[in-house]
Amino acid sequence: MRFEVTVLGSGAAVPTLERGATSHYVNCNERHILIDCGEGTQLQMRKYKVRLQKISHICISHLHGDHFFGLVGYLSTLQLLGRNEGLTIYGPEGLEKLIRQQLEIGGAHLNFNVKFVTTNPKESELLFEDKLIEIRSIPLKHKVPTTGFLIKEKPKERNLIKEEFDKTGLSVAYIPKLRQGKDVEKEDGTIVRAEDVTLPPKRTRAYAFCSDTAYKEDIVPLIKGVDLLYHEATFTKDKIERAKATKHSTTEQAATIAKMAEVRKLIVGHLSARYKTVEKHEAETQAIFENTQVVNDGDNFIIY
Amino acid sequence: MRFEVTVLGSGAAVPTLERGATSHYVNCNERHILIDCGEGTQLQMRKYKVRLQKISHICISHLHGDHFFGLVGYLSTLQLLGRNEGLTIYGPEGLEKLIRQQLEIGGAHLNFNVKFVTTNPKESELLFEDKLIEIRSIPLKHKVPTTGFLIKEKPKERNLIKEEFDKTGLSVAYIPKLRQGKDVEKEDGTIVRAEDVTLPPKRTRAYAFCSDTAYKEDIVPLIKGVDLLYHEATFTKDKIERAKATKHSTTEQAATIAKMAEVRKLIVGHLSARYKTVEKHEAETQAIFENTQVVNDGDNFIIY
Numbered sequence: 266m267r268f269e270v271t272v273l274g275s276g277a278a279v280p281t282l283e284r285g286a287t288s289h290y291v292n293c294n295e296r297h298i299l300i301d302c303g304e305g306t307q308l309q310m311r312k313y314k315v316r317l318q319k320i321s322h323i324c325i326s327h328l329h330g331d332h333f334f335g336l337v338g339y340l341s342t343l344q345l346l347g348r349n350e351g352l353t354i355y356g357p358e359g360l361e362k363l364i365r366q367q368l369e370i371g372g373a374h375l376n377f378n379v380k381f382v383t384t385n386p387k388e389s390e391l392l393f394e395d396k397l398i399e400i401r402s403i404p405l406k407h408k409v410p411t412t413g414f415l416i417k418e419k420p421k422e423r424n425l426i427k428e429e430f431d432k433t434g435l436s437v438a439y440i441p442k443l444r445q446g447k448d449v450e451k452e453d454g455t456i457v458r459a460e461d462v463t464l465p466p467k468r469t470r471a472y473a474f475c476s477d478t479a480y481k482e483d484i485v486p487l488i489k490g491v492d493l494l495y496h497e498a499t500f501t502k503d504k505i506e507r508a509k510a511t512k513h514s515t516t517e518q519a520a521t522i523a524k525m526a527e528v529r530k531l532i533v534g535h536l537s538a539r540y541k542t543v544e545k546h547e548a549e550t551q552a553i554f555e556n557t558q559v560v561n562d563g564d565n566f567i568i569y
Numbered sequence: 570m571r572f573e574v575t576v577l578g579s580g581a582a583v584p585t586l587e588r589g590a591t592s593h594y595v596n597c598n599e600r601h602i603l604i605d606c607g608e609g610t611q612l613q614m615r616k617y618k619v620r621l622q623k624i625s626h627i628c629i630s631h632l633h634g635d636h637f638f639g640l641v642g643y644l645s646t647l648q649l650l651g652r653n654e655g656l657t658i659y660g661p662e663g664l665e666k667l668i669r670q671q672l673e674i675g676g677a678h679l680n681f682n683v684k685f686v687t688t689n690p691k692e693s694e695l696l697f698e699d700k701l702i703e704i705r706s707i708p709l710k711h712k713v714p715t716t717g718f719l720i721k722e723k724p725k726e727r728n729l730i731k732e733e734f735d736k737t738g739l740s741v742a743y744i745p746k747l748r749q750g751k752d753v754e755k756e757d758g759t760i761v762r763a764e765d766v767t768l769p770p771k772r773t774r775a776y777a778f779c780s781d782t783a784y785k786e787d788i789v790p791l792i793k794g795v796d797l798l799y800h801e802a803t804f805t806k807d808k809i810e811r812a813k814a815t816k817h818s819t820t821e822q823a824a825t826i827a828k829m830a831e832v833r834k835l836i837v838g839h840l841s842a843r844y845k846t847v848e849k850h851e852a853e854t855q856a857i858f859e860n861t862q863v864v865n866d867g868d869n870f871i872i873y
Binding site: 278279280281282286304305307308311312328329330331334335337338341342345346359363366367370371372373408409 | 582583584585586590608609611612615616632633634635638639641642645646649650663667670671674675676677712713
């Protein structure tokens, strides 16, 4: 099953031709999720070949324009393209009112159902789950109520070793139980141990998105061991005071969070437009957490 | 003095990578005006080298998203780039509230003054004038209150013929009067006729922007003889019923308005995304009004 992340916009508050406003596309086991939707996101989707209609969940981290000004335009386009399928939007209080007002004043009536779910910036909540994935919020610390998002596979079942199972003489009806790791007692009283006829399940993969935020250590348990962590790194380490004042993070802070959380890979973005090259961000993050990459628009990460 | 128009976005309701949402930039005698501001306009300005900070007037035709969803992002960017200079926005009732709400919820406080002027969709009004230009509204006919905009030079003064003036022996203090076309009586009672010592003034140039609108003949007197007319032509002539239903115009209708108004040149845009090429639009408009051009993003017109 596929798990991939595409960076649609890697810029900070001021979008440029090189770095679009924040937006990430996530395909987790064929659940298609858009995280943040800055101005121009619908065009970035076209540019990077993400089909506009396939998104079913939109997560908005906070109500700064570079993270949501593209949402109303994207919804309008979905309507004009004839969408019928419903859509769920997770975001801060106030988002629904703003979006509905803008649609109403232009006389746009959406022919598909949009459900708004208000996020809680104070504690982590389960926002969505089905049999394959879950989406949780990650409380962040910024100038306005903000959450990140954790997109995670559901724990998987153990994998059957067919030859070993066949030797037991059990009916196939017991397979689900064994795959769940439960032992089975046969009619003759002998026990078939799950671990003898199955292999451990594949790892559950996870992606965490943390933007925008000041340095916040208490997110570490929530993102522990994720395969891919996106953490903002608006500033280089010399700008730590500016980072504090604006409630953003530096390179060192992002990398420290990644290290403490023992993630597999860190990607950083939301670089202030003052930086014309990424070398300093790369060097400063990698000095603390080696497997770090500064992202560009269009970068695609496949999680295996 | 320069008079130029740059098409920043030539598309219709659904923006694409080829055709951005509607926006035109006008430089009329160094007054810098943005007409409409669909999503992504700030990036189109960067792409086509229009300096974001130099705009002093923004005209919004109506509250359909493809004409104004980029406004709040553009204002936010101006703020982040440190603007101090005021800005006037002309647009329909309701625009100010929407924009201010979106800025407020993100905690954005603009450090420059924005004055909103509500347009009247029922009759043409003088929205702005100074010594060199004027901006007037053009009532249009669409699904929501809509106006176009006429940007026109002020009538110019006559040009002095220096040698002829010198022969009169008059003081230079009389030059302004003569340039206004008024005759001057000398002390000896002889008359110096303005037309003997001055040449007629240069033509006053004008640009008219008419989008979105159904066919509306009564705009003809308002745009009579303009140098450049932009008129929407969303549909080809075979789609006249669709044009009526959606209150848009066809190629034939746009060209007929241009012909009746005896404009110098017609440019058409806002082509429905269903059209992959412009040949039909070109042929159908030019059959009625020869000097017609279907515009693309980035097209620039200099009015002499």
